[in-house]
Amino acid sequence: MTRAPWSLKRRLVVGIVALVAVVSIIIGAVSVLSLRGYLLGQLDVEVNLATERSVRALTQRPEVSPPPGIGNAQAGGTLGVVVAADRIATPQYFDKQARLRTLTNAQQQALIQIPDDATHHSVDLAGDLGSYRVVHVQLTDSIGLIVGLPQSGVDSASGQLFLTIAGVSLAALVITALAGTAVVRVALRPLGRVVGTARRVAELPLATGEVALAERVPDVDTDPRTEVGQVGAALNLMLDHVGEALAVRQASESKVRRFVADASHELRTPLASIRGYSELTRMSGRELPEDISHALSRIESESIRMTALVEELLLLARLDAGTELRHDEVDVSRLLADAVADAHAAGPEHIWHLELPETPITVTGDQGRLHQAVANLLTNARVHTPAGTTVTVAARTANSHAIITVADDGPGIDPELLPSLFERFVRGDSSRSRAAGSTGLGLAIVRAIVERHGGTLDVESQPGATRFELRLPRA
Ligand SMILES: Nc1ncnc2c1ncn2[C@@H]1O[C@H](COP(=O)(O)OP(=O)(O)OP(=O)(O)O)[C@@H](O)[C@H]1O
Numbered sequence: 001m002t003r004a005p006w007s008l009k010r011r012l013v014v015g016i017v018a019l020v021a022v023v024s025i026i027i028g029a030v031s032v033l034s035l036r037g038y039l040l041g042q043l044d045v046e047v048n049l050a051t052e053r054s055v056r057a058l059t060q061r062p063e064v065s066p067p068p069g070i071g072n073a074q075a076g077g078t079l080g081v082v083v084a085a086d087r088i089a090t091p092q093y094f095d096k097q098a099r100l101r102t103l104t105n106a107q108q109q110a111l112i113q114i115p116d117d118a119t120h121h122s123v124d125l126a127g128d129l130g131s132y133r134v135v136h137v138q139l140t141d142s143i144g145l146i147v148g149l150p151q152s153g154v155d156s157a158s159g160q161l162f163l164t165i166a167g168v169s170l171a172a173l174v175i176t177a178l179a180g181t182a183v184v185r186v187a188l189r190p191l192g193r194v195v196g197t198a199r200r201v202a203e204l205p206l207a208t209g210e211v212a213l214a215e216r217v218p219d220v221d222t223d224p225r226t227e228v229g230q231v232g233a234a235l236n237l238m239l240d241h242v243g244e245a246l247a248v249r250q251a252s253e254s255k256v257r258r259f260v261a262d263a264s265h266e267l268r269t270p271l272a273s274i275r276g277y278s279e280l281t282r283m284s285g286r287e288l289p290e291d292i293s294h295a296l297s298r299i300e301s302e303s304i305r306m307t308a309l310v311e312e313l314l315l316l317a318r319l320d321a322g323t324e325l326r327h328d329e330v331d332v333s334r335l336l337a338d339a340v341a342d343a344h345a346a347g348p349e350h351i352w353h354l355e356l357p358e359t360p361i362t363v364t365g366d367q368g369r370l371h372q373a374v375a376n377l378l379t380n381a382r383v384h385t386p387a388g389t390t391v392t393v394a395a396r397t398a399n400s401h402a403i404i405t406v407a408d409d410g411p412g413i414d415p416e417l418l419p420s421l422f423e424r425f426v427r428g429d430s431s432r433s434r435a436a437g438s439t440g441l442g443l444a445i446v447r448a449i450v451e452r453h454g455g456t457l458d459v460e461s462q463p464g465a466t467r468f469e470l471r472l473p474r475a
């Protein structure tokens with residue numbers, strides 16, 4: 001699993017806080033180091049003065065003041081030892097209370113390590129003494145002198161400064177984090193509004209029909225001088241284009257629809273005359289050659305088929321165009337009983353079952369259209385299955401819906417056909433369908449009618465079990 005990406009807000013706040021932390025560390029380190037360097041420089045001057053005094057005391061009156069490496073008039077805590085033959089000859093010193101004390105072995109060891117280069121060294125003497133700033137000078141070939149002053153003042157001053165800077169920096173980091181969060185939140189608010197607009201547009205159903213794309217990013221968020229403004233302006237421009245494109249699409253769609261509707265309408269009259277004339281000729285009772293009477297009967301049957309096709313096209317075009325449906329109180333039980341009775345009459349070789357609940361089911365809708373939807377399903381169950389097939393028509397209610405099912409135990413629908421079954425002109429390839437003069441518009445009409453009623457149409461099919469389910473919102 002990949003780690004969730006950081007939000008822009010989080011990245012900005014963390015970035016600012018990290019920056020402030022780095023700057024604080026740099027300022028703190030430079031301050032502490034330069035203060036320490038300055039104080040050590042001053043201490044070194046004092047160590048030099050103390051060394052001069054010690055040398056003077058040692059060379060002029062070595063016997064007067066024990067221990068001999070210190071001499072008089074030295075500050076408390078001054079350390080001064082004589083080194084002879086690489087050992088400390090006089091390991092005594094005065095502590096801060098001016099008591100005479102002796103260096104421990106470890107302290108002597110630490111002191112003797114200091115090179116006799118007459119430069120200043122810091123050394124940790126531990127015990128009562130702590131850290132010292134010392135210098136080792138060689139007086140003669142065999143005698144040296146180590147003089148030192150406590151470095152604790154320097155250490156505590158720089159330590160204090162370090163603590164102060166650390167405390168202030170920490171406070172600054174907390175304030176930066178809080179203030180940064182608030183500032184970033186305010187700064188990102190316009191972006192949130194742009195996102196809101198995009199999201200509302202995304203929720204609009206843009207795929208079909210008349211779309212009113214009124215949603216726009218508010219003017220305050222479209223100022224091209226700001227980054228968010230550029231995004232907002234670009235989004236608005238895009239919405240303008242999309243809106244125009246949708247309007248154009250809608251216009252061309254309705255043009256096509258109107259054309260289909262007009263064409264179907266116009267075709268009705270000539271088709272009716274073709275049919276009428278062929279019927280008339282057939283019924284004239286005159287003897288006609290075999291081939292001519294066959295041709296005439298073909299003309300008549302094809303014109304009947306074409307009339308049905310034209311009627312279906314006209315109906316679909318009208319449903320698409322959204323012509324008003326009637327709002328009748330439709331008794332579903334009654335409607336199914338009639339439809340099954342018709343189907344029975346048309347297909348007496350099929351076995352028809354009707355299963356209805358005790359209480360009548362009603363929906364609001366267009367009685368004629370709903371009847372047609374059910375009739376199309378029943379016709380399919382009759383036409384696309386062999387004689388002897390059992391067809392079961394049932395109705396029930398579930399919550400706010402009335403559910404009508406038409407099931408048969410026929411050969412089932414070709415699985416390749418299923419995904420696009422409700423599209424126009426989709427039909428099976430069986431010779432039966434062709435012979436039955438099928439056009440592939442029946443289920444498209446059922447779906448259009450059901451959807452215009454706010455319902456849904458579903459199908460499940462395998463050999464021996466085909467089931468159409470039609471869900472309609474109840475009255
Ligand atoms: N109950 C069913 N059993 C088997 N196949 C079916 C069944 N219902 C539909 N079909 C298949 O689905 C196809 C599409 O059906 P649809 O009703 O849309 O068109 P059609 O029946 O071929 O033509 P039309 O209904 O326009 O005269 C049919 O051609 C048929 O192959």
Ligand SMILES: [Mg+2]
Pocket residue numbers: 376379380438442443
């Ligand atoms: Mg059909």
